[in-house]
Amino acid sequence: MQLDFAQIPPREAYQWMISMIVPRPIAWVSSVSPVGVVNLAPFSFFNGVTSRPPTLMFVPVTKIDGTPKDTLSNIEATGEFVVNLVSEQQATAMNATAAALPPDESEMDRFAIESAASTRVVPPRVARAPISFECELTQIVKLGDEPGIANVVFGRILCAHVDDGVLDAQQRIDPTKLDLIGRMGGEGYCTTRDQFTVARPD
Numbered sequence: 769m770q771l772d773f774a775q776i777p778p779r780e781a782y783q784w785m786i787s788m789i790v791p792r793p794i795a796w797v798s799s800v801s802p803v804g805v806v807n808l809a810p811f812s813f814f815n816g817v818t819s820r821p822p823t824l825m826f827v828p829v830t831k832i833d834g835t836p837k838d839t840l841s842n843i844e845a846t847g848e849f850v851v852n853l854v855s856e857q858q859a860t861a862m863n864a865t866a867a868a869l870p871p872d873e874s875e876m877d878r879f880a881i882e883s884a885a886s887t888r889v890v891p892p893r894v895a896r897a898p899i900s901f902e903c904e905l906t907q908i909v910k911l912g913d914e915p916g917i918a919n920v921v922f923g924r925i926l927c928a929h930v931d932d933g934v935l936d937a938q939q940r941i942d943p944t945k946l947d948l949i950g951r952m953g954g955e956g957y958c959t960t961r962d963q964f965t966v967a968r969p970d
């Protein structure tokens with residue numbers, strides 16, 4: 769089978785891509801509106817980009833009516849956000865925050881998700897996230913045509929909060945303790961528990 773992406777409508781291309789490019793890590797992004805409402809939403813078009821400078825990216829698409837998602841509006845206005853990683857224990861709460869709430873209602877309040885103050889940025893982090901990255905906006909690259917334009921948000925990582933429970937004796941990440949989830953196609957998810965190692969060639 770060969771798929772010609774030039775011939776596939778965007779919605780169908782999306783379905784193919786989210787089933788093929790798997791598993792995807794999930795950025796559970798907290799941001800704050802100019803009037804102080806805390807927003808929290810998940811994004812799985814997400815990854816690390818480089819460590820020089822320490823940078824990550826995620827992609828809030830513009831809504832089908834052409835308006836920006838709250839996360840994008842907040843980051844464009846304030847230049848700050850936190851990327852929280854998601855453990856299996858928090859999968860249901862993470863999914864709940866994908867609901868389209870009005871900009872003046874906080875997902876953290878609505879779904880009783882405990883927050884903790886950040887140290888370098890205004891948006892709070894998810895208190896029980898195994899890892900949270902405090903970020904400042906580097907740039908937003910817009911790709912594609914309206915509606916549904918992709919806004920690739922690049923953020924510089926200022927600091928990370930790491931739950932001591934995911935560390936080994938050397939104070940490094942113990943991958944067997946870092947019980948994260950990844951997104952598969954549709955409503956499917958996987959865990960990071962099933963792991964193996966392969967020695968790198970010289």
Ligand SMILES: Cc1cc2nc3c(=O)[nH]c(=O)nc-3n(C[C@H](O)[C@H](O)[C@H](O)COP(=O)(O)O)c2cc1C
Nearest residue numbers: 809810811812813827828829837838839866867868
């Ligand atoms: C696991 C998961 C991954 C998602 N990934 C994305 C994504 O990469 N880009 C996107 O625009 N929306 C994504 N969504 C949908 C947003 O979370 C949803 O539109 C949310 O309401 C946006 O919230 P906001 O308007 O408060 O920013 C995802 C939803 C879930 C459950």
